[in-house]
Amino acid sequence: MIKPTPDPRHTLTLRDVSEASGVSEMTVSRVLRNRGDVSAATREKVLEAARTLGYVPNKIAGALASQRVNLVGVVIPSLSNMVFPEVMTGISEVLEGTGLQPVVGVTNYLPDREESVIYEMLSWRPSGMIIAGLEHSTASHAMLSRAGIPIVEIMDIDGAPINHAVGISHRRAGRQMAEAIIAAGYRRIAFLGTRMPNDFRAKKRLEGFEEALSKAGLTLVDREFYSGGSALLKGREMTEAVLSRSPDVDFLYFSNDMIGAGGLLWCLAQGLDVPGRIGLAGFNGVELLDGLPRKLATMDACRLEIGRRAARIIADVPGAPQIEELFPTLQRGDTIRSIS
Amino acid sequence: MIKPTPDPRHTLTLRDVSEASGVSEMTVSRVLRNRGDVSAATREKVLEAARTLGYVPNKIAGALASQRVNLVGVVIPSLSNMVFPEVMTGISEVLEGTGLQPVVGVTNYLPDREESVIYEMLSWRPSGMIIAGLEHSTASHAMLSRAGIPIVEIMDIDGAPINHAVGISHRRAGRQMAEAIIAAGYRRIAFLGTRMPNDFRAKKRLEGFEEALSKAGLTLVDREFYSGGSALLKGREMTEAVLSRSPDVDFLYFSNDMIGAGGLLWCLAQGLDVPGRIGLAGFNGVELLDGLPRKLATMDACRLEIGRRAARIIADVPGAPQIEELFPTLQRGDTIRSIS
DNA sequence: ATGAAAGCGCTAACAG
């Protein structure tokens, strides 16, 4: 009944399925998309033909004809720490059920690269875009604004989004941590972080942190930056550097948990009294911390949830622009002493 | 000279640029793609028009017309440990310069999900596919085979690839580690790993490991599996469980570095003599290990390089199918004692 | 160096 592929090297089209099943292309198309009413008999014929031929529809053509593209652009700065993979996991998880597919672009924190990634992605006319951060070049901003699709800026809400935003206030996160540290009685506080001129979120955390310090009449006693390499190792090294340079420091505020964990391991190895002699805190709430001998104080960046919500905004074909703020919880762990 | 957009809410087409610049659509197309000869004057006119309008080409239409799609499908089981993000980084890095873009699909180690991810991706008619592992369902295998594009199966080379393959031999990796452990004089060896029925690579490593053990007249003294949760924490817990159940165990072989690191931290906290009383080894060569107080023995899975090479095979429009085997180096670290 | 015509493979919008 069903004719075999005429030329096995030729990519199959609807027409092939149509001929093999003796049904019009249009009906075949309907069956394959579960659209409109088709009799059970024809449906069976078509499905069998498609299956035996091994037909895979051409979405390029479908998208052009229907003006609908089931792609969601995701623009992130990096994949080399667990932050963005986790956001991606949240996005994938939600998109999975919707027929939408994520397309990922990595910018390495470079505005130029971000611009070209955005351009490339928009040229696929995706159904929506999810992009990390609120800071973009003028050109990037313009492209996103005129794209006519939902744009969700994620991670950060300290600023003006183009359209939608899902994230936390990093400035407030920094402030809260500082307040908790000060309340616990620490006074000689140092900052240890990445040297990333374009990591605006880390920068905002630090700003918030210093803001709260100065409100309490304090300033950072020391600061140390790094770039590249194993974060855990860098954490150890930086901690050693800071404590030998400024031995009277009584608190180390790290810009992320990995270097914080490194610092913690170093302090413990030195036999320092944590959190008595010295306290430590990081940022992100990575699950890794659960396995450490002592739990590092941190704040959850709500990564998974941010990914989920961003995806949901796009999947739900949003109406009015919305800003969803999430609220990180401060996890005191074992490295901030109780209020003195 | 250049007319403003007629309707700002309408997505721009070549025609708009054509009208705005007074040049035929064809010539505009040529300018925008740097194809064929165009006079400097017209080129300028066109570029200016495109820029002021904010035109972004429609790749859907372009792809349909040219039968060329600059997308590369990447199918991976998970994003939740650093293994695949690192592979992705290698892929992005190489693809960046080629005009090709990765599209990621995550399968969660589920064959059914893999099947549908492959189907979705192939329906975009990508220029190539990179897919983790050599084990696929019959349907997946069939789809990939008939796709007529380069297929690169990555991570593993113990098996028959559809087309190209880039990876290491996990069976041999397991064997080599066992040999090193045995040579160092350890005899009562336990295995601690993930409970992942579809992680064929972990399975192969364990098979190779046991194979080498039995060649030396040994068998595993104990084994412990886990799923989900913080790997570092699980490593601690499993290690405690194994050592209290089998106190005479003198070596712990972990299926990955994270649980290995957890085990190591636990042993050190207990004051156990590592590597004298007990040795440990993991797998993956994650950079995290560099920051640990003692360096865990491990084998590098060559993740970044695998990503790079796979991308290169596709970017280079490969000729004959090729299998690229990489060779992980055994890093003894500080947790296997010197040969006794 | 530039333009005109045809059509990529599919689906929207109508017929019947």
Add this chain to the structure above:
DNA sequence: CTGTTAGCGCTTTCAT
């Protein structure tokens, strides 16, 4: 319930 007719926005091919 099924088929027919036009395109979707570009690029290929062929003229000029």
